[in-house]
Amino acid sequence: MDGLERSEGPSSHHRRRLLQKEILGWYSKHGRRLPWRESSDPYRVWISEIMLQQTTVAAVVPYFERFLSRFPDVQTLARGPESDVLRHWEGLGYYSRARNLYRAANTIVERHGGRFPDTPEELLTLPGVGRYTAGAVASFGFGLQAPIVEANTLRLYSRLMGLTVDPYSTAGQKQLWGFAEWISVTSSPADLNQALMDIGSSVCRPQEPKCGECPLAKFCRANASGEQSSIPIAKKRPAKTPVTEVLFAVERDERYLLRQYDPGERWAGLWDFARFQVDENGGVLDQPAAAELLFEPAAGYATIPESWIEGLRERTGLKARSVAGLREIRHVVTRFQIRLLCFHVSEVGGRLRSGAGYRWVSREELLELPLSKTGRQVAVLLGQIRQ
DNA sequence: AAACCGGGGAT
DNA sequence: ATCCCAGGTTT
Secondary structure (H helix, E strand, C coil): CCCCCCCCCHHHHHHHHHHHHHHHHHHHHHCCCCHHHCCCCHHHHHHHHHHCCCCCHHHHHHHHHHHHHHCCCHHHHHHCCHHHHHHHHCCCCCCHHHHHHHHHHHHHHHHCCCCCCCCHHHHHCCCCCCHHHHHHHHHHHHCCCCCCCCHHHHHHHHHHHCCCCCCCCHHHHHHHHHHHHHHCCCCCHHHHHHHHHHHHHHHCCCCCCCHHHCCCHHHCHHHHHCCCCCCCCCCCCCCCEEEEEEEEEEEECCEEEEEECCCCCCCCCCEECEEEECCCCCCHHHCCCHHHHHCCCCCHHHHCCHHHHHHHHHHHCCEEEEEEEEEEEEEEECCEEEEEEEEEEEEEECCCCCCCCEEEEEHHHHHHCCECHHHHHHHHHHHHHCC
């Protein structure tokens, strides 16, 4: 089953050889040079593939070498600590990937005796490794024939096949993996898979594909019918939900109040200032001008709703006595559009409630702890207002 | 099957 | 603002 002819047989094999010849020929001239292609060390391949999940090549490049110099092999990674792994992941997002990486490293050291799993079946048992990543590590790291379907190849295969169903549906996935299996039969599994991704990325682009330069144009159903712009069907994207949150950077004796998120919480393992969601309808935010006043130095403390001060006290036991607006940070992430109102609390009363997990953290420690994107922004701001 | 992931780059 | 990204896991 090749997804093009719907039949197995000599003609199917012939067609495959023709396609592969074009693919590998193109790759030898136009293939990308990327840091993780310099070596076929399965460990390095694995790290790169996890980093690249839902993340652009450009975003990964600066992280890859830095991560590898700190964690050069699976034994070093397994030793952690997890907090260090997260610190090196900071800014890449989707932090469960880093936690899974750390867990998987320990599995490899403890259950596989440090030998890297070398079959797709074994790789699939590792946390964070799905069908794509298993195929990628098997082919790039071990030179095995293995199918891959990811963003680039999904688009390429869909257009080659003229796939009209949703490529993320069960039926679409079955078609795509069927094609991937068929095309993966080769004596150059690593080059072939890299080549397929590069053609998908550089030629078979989402917008304005370069069909005139495509080595596979004469085999492509979407090209034949002119359906490049409607194949594959676009991914459904949920609407962004507006959220308003407040963050209090509480300072006392040159230290800041932070806590580490517990396992199971969002941002598990990361550290954060006191932060919680507030009701946009109940507070002062009803009046459009009010939010500006929060960060107006002259307005100061008086314009902050008492319920926010109370929110801090409930969570930490501390009563804010002197509060200044730091900045409003707006950011869009996953399915949220967040408005984060940040405050600097320079005087507190009451006692820090034990059991809430909060700790006083020095400025130096703050540099070492893993924070979220916005948490780091606040940390940087605090360093600046100190000047 | 659908939701979730609290990041970022290109346009 | 919108689309997309070398996906995987959970519900």
